[in-house]
Amino acid sequence: MNTSTVQIIILIIHILFFIYASFAIASYVVLAIISAVETKEYMKKNSFVNYKEILSSTISPSISIIAPAYNESLNIIENVRSLLSSHYVNYDVIIVNDGSKDDSLEKLIVAYDLVKVDFLINQQIPTKPIRAGVFKSTNPAFEKLTVVDKENGGKADALNMGLNISNHQYVACIDVDCLLLENALQKMIKPFLEVTDKTVIATGGVIRIANSCIIKDGKLLDVNFPKKWIEKAQILEYLRAFLLGRMAWSRLNGLLVISGAFGLFNKKIAIEVGGYDTNTVGEDMEIIVRMRRYMEEKKEKYKVAYIPDPLCWTEAPDNYKIFISQRNRWTRGTIETLRKHRKIAFNKNYKSLGMLSYPYWLFFERLAPVIEVIGIIYFVILMALNEVRWDYAFAFIILAYLFTVLFSIVAIFSEELTFHQYKKKGTGFKLILISALEPFVLHPFILYAAIRGNMDYYFNKKKKWGEMTRKGMAKA
């Protein structure tokens, strides 16, 4: 190759990087604008909603909360108490003990006066068999509680067992360590009941980080801003993702994922599609894509709704090792889901699902870290060859950094104008500070985890969930 050919190739690479970055930035801006419109409308509409009526109504639809538990002995009693303290009338709680090796079941039996009962299970979705049995409480105070002890099959398998056990119309699938606010269920059920021209197949809720918050008897007493950088940065990251990203996708009816930590599903449709996929680590995303695909193929009008209120609080990783493991899994989950449903991609039969949501996820979620790393390697090579145009490089790096900070500050603004959860004096400054530092204290680890996730997906197929050590939330 002569010099001019090399230069043309380099120019093409530069143009491709430039186009990709421009599209990424443009998509973030568009999503932020759509999100602002949607949030404003939601807040206005929500100010007219009286949730008390639905609370006490005996004709309100029935909901099962399904919470899989694996070796959660440390917090299981508190966590179940939190799930049982919902103000909704028509609901029950199904704890699926997924072959825990610790004393979770024994603790539950003692704390909630459980006894083994005869239970007829409609095995609509195949699962691992029951181990010790199905348990109900002899104490009327805990009549809403059912505990199922089964052989270990993973989170998806445990959720499928919950789907089989539930005899209610809707199922809320949540992580057992999540703290649900008392009004969470009535807020989440609302879209199912108020949409009249299409079927709502699922509703996703916002996940907030509970690290350093004060919890007592399963109730959130005080919202605090954590001290560790990794926790602070995740708070900002969640604000950006939930308030700016998902809110906009909800408006476009293009949500591809509902957090596995908290989502409400139309049980009939969840069962018709075959329940959760036990062969993926991204079962939360996969079931939504499959349900959407199913509705598209049936040519039925549908919606995946989203509630931006802070209803579910969870413990986020507080060290980089667990954080990387978690993000590694998220990456593999995304790859698995997108690969499994690649038929949807750019397929106009699937309308916005195929032409908008899927391509967005493919280019700006799935491929983004890969492209970023390629960019970094390319930059290093150019540096080694002394080919870097520093005036360009410097200007673009500053631009990218400022855009990231600006985007984070817009997310903080959105939070302040809507839910205003971090009220304490000084927290505003901390949020601004972390928006300036987050590209250094969190982003490199996200990138590293995503690349590890890609490598594990292709070269280490045996890798499954990874560990998540619970410390327990702060108690009053």
Add this chain to the structure above:
Amino acid sequence: MKSYQYLIDYFENSPPIIQVVWVVCCVFLVSIVSLVLYLKFLRSKLRKDEKIVAKFQKEYESDLISYLYAGNEEEAISAEQQIIIDKLKICAADEFKRRIVVSTLLRLRNEISGEMAEAIQKLYFQSGLITYAFKKFKSNKWYVVAKGIRELTQLQVKEAHDKVMIFVNHPKKEIRKEVQLYLVTLFHFEGLKFLDLLETPLSEWDQIQLLEVLQRFDEQEIPDINPWLKSTNDSVVAFTLKLAKIYNQFEAKDTLLELLAHPQKKIRVEAIQVLCHLQVFEAKDVLKNKFGELSLEEQIAFFKLLENIFETGDEPFLLAHVNHENFEIKVSALKVLKILNFEKFKSLKENSAMPEYVKIVEFIEHN
């Protein structure tokens, strides 16, 4: 000065794209600084507003309590009450204060009853607040109109009926919902006449809210629900079916039976559930005769009905379905058969070679 000139020269000599990037960087930087400053202002304002609202609330609450206890039998309005009315009139002119006055009035209105509650309502008229509520009806913003209607509902202003009825088929569902709640909260079952006029769908959420409001009132004469069961608006029919179930409207039996042939599956299923609840035996024969034509949901609903109103003559029908492929139908059929003919029921277990089926039979046998 030298470095400033260097920057200017650098910028001017840069390629156009770099110039654009630096301009955008400056825009971003200015936006960030402005937003940070505004954020600081906003957070302080939010905290300050909370304190101001709390202060005004306390002040108005004290005024309102003074108003309630300042009345005497000689005068319609005592001098002390007049002072408070005048003060509230001035406050009402300011939107921020008006909002606090109204919210304080509403809170107090919800806490008291009888003559005191009437006095609060009187004050709402005397202070001119009602005029502002009516003014909201002229707004182009849907949420202002909705707020106006809600205020009138909470303060139980029945006089606004005709003005509110104008919005009964408003394109914005939030306004329609407020209208419906106004009518039902203030006029109870009489308020349901809006169903005759309703051209838009009544969501499940709205239906539940209306039924909850209705259940607060005792000894109400329930109007004839037959016309609503025949409505061309399917959501009105669905809502009326719920009414029929909750208030045991056996009188509407014939119309309910007609609904078994309704074109909408959802309505047919709900009709079966209501007929089951009312234990209408005629429904059983109608459904049994056309069981094969029913959708799966209707079949399941029918078997639930059968669990309530079975007779000895149903045994052959049950036996035909004890091996139904649908779990719920199979279980229902077995449950009823167990009661009607235990020996026959037991023989199913003995004759079956399928362990899963035996498990179901055994479960029903012991529960």
